[in-house]
Amino acid sequence: MARILDGYQTEAMREAASIIQNGGVVAFPTETVHGLGADAFNPEAVARIFELKNRPRFDPLIVHVAELSDVEKIWLKADDRAKKLMERFWPGPLTIVLPKRPEVPHVVTAGLPTVAVRLPSHPVALSLIREARTPIAAPSANPFGYLSPTTAEHVREQLGDGIEIILDGGSCPVGVESTIIALYQEEPLLLRPGGTPLEEIERVIGRVKIAPPDPGRPRSPGQLPHHYSPRTPLKMLTEGDIDGRQGVRIGLLAFQRPREGNFAAVEVLSPSGDLRAAAANLFAALHRLDSAGLDFILAEPVPEEGLGRAIMDRLRRGSS
Numbered sequence: 001m002a003r004i005l006d007g008y009q010t011e012a013m014r015e016a017a018s019i020i021q022n023g024g025v026v027a028f029p030t031e032t033v034h035g036l037g038a039d040a041f042n043p044e045a046v047a048r049i050f051e052l053k054n055r056p057r058f059d060p061l062i063v064h065v066a067e068l069s070d071v072e073k074i075w076l077k078a079d080d081r082a083k084k085l086m087e088r089f090w091p092g093p094l095t096i097v098l099p100k101r102p103e104v105p106h107v108v109t110a111g112l113p114t115v116a117v118r119l120p121s122h123p124v125a126l127s128l129i130r131e132a133r134t135p136i137a138a139p140s141a142n143p144f145g146y147l148s149p150t151t152a153e154h155v156r157e158q159l160g161d162g163i164e165i166i167l168d169g170g171s172c173p174v175g176v177e178s179t180i181i182a183l184y185q186e187e188p189l190l191l192r193p194g195g196t197p198l199e200e201i202e203r204v205i206g207r208v209k210i211a212p213p214d215p216g217r218p219r220s221p222g223q224l225p226h227h228y229s230p231r232t233p234l235k236m237l238t239e240g241d242i243d244g245r246q247g248v249r250i251g252l253l254a255f256q257r258p259r260e261g262n263f264a265a266v267e268v269l270s271p272s273g274d275l276r277a278a279a280a281n282l283f284a285a286l287h288r289l290d291s292a293g294l295d296f297i298l299a300e301p302v303p304e305e306g307l308g309r310a311i312m313d314r315l316r317r318g319s320s
């Protein structure tokens with residue numbers, strides 16, 4: 001069971017930061033809700049977050065930074081609108097989405113070419129990011145389908161079995177998640193209302209379009225127009241598919257080992273059969289196959305347990 005440690009104590013902070021640096025996951029308070037954080041530049045650590053949340057699918061995560069200049073490692077470029085918003089609302093409950101640098105692992109963005117960043121105002125969150133010396137990718141620290149936690153106790157009840165440390169910083173003062181604004185197109189787009197009022201944002205950058213609600217799955221990034229799907233047709237592999245066809249370039253996305261067959265490109269997700277490693281590699285592997293000039297991609301099914309469920313969900317949704 002996770003230990004709740006006072007986030008204002010130096011020793012606790014050191015321990016938490018060293019877990020992050022060693023590829024582990026720590027729950028920490030922000031001014032909005034608690035987050036479940038890992039080193040944003042360590043794909044396997046990020047995959048572990050999805051495993052802990054028991055999510056049947058991958059969602060792009062918010063990368064938390066402690067200095068304005070940290071965004072240079074994450075976004076290709078902060079345009080003038082982003083700079084104005086950062087100046088006015090950071091630190092605070094505003095998340096901004098812009099095109100990502102290639103160094104940001106695909107598992108952080110669920111394969112999207114854009115990445116969400118925010119600079120929280122909670123002192124415990126800020127010291128954790130500074131002490132760990134890396135931006136921290138974190139979703140809200142609740143299991144799939146549960147309410148977002150605003151106290152350390154909430155986190156322990158919901159996720160206490162899987163993590164070592166929950167940093168306590170008192171109850172989260174804002175109590176709702178950050179507002180999310182996408183700036184990757186002409187018109188700023190509100191992806192999620194939250195702790196920073198839309199009216200105040202519009203006062204700084206002018207009119208913001210509200211992302212069309214989606215009847216089936218509200219605000220699910222899988223439904224957003226910019227969600228990444230390979231352009232190359234993707235198909236689940238069945239036994240009959242293996243006896244290669246002539247003159248067609250087929251790519252294989254294998255789980256543990258390449259298969260016999262006439263494949264023009266092969267990606268192996270995890271030679272040791274580790275679903276977390278497979279999840280960490282999934283989007284990067286799909287990107288490589290997608291740029292290999294293939295006619296189609298065959299994806300081998302993975303076991304539907306743990307992160308395997310999220311992997312299979314992604315493959316099914318991506319397949320034609």
Ligand code: TXA
Nearest residue numbers: 032034035060061062112114115116139140177178221
């Ligand atoms: O207040 C908050 O934002 C909290 C604290 C921990 O910072 N975090 C949070 O994370 O609410 P999460 O994962 O529960 O929600 C993040 C939302 C998701 O709905 C996700 O779809 C969206 O951000 N998102 C992240 N990256 C995105 C991207 N590149 N494009 C579109 N949406 C993105």
Ligand code: MG
Nearest residue numbers: 139140141148
């Ligand atoms: Mg959430």
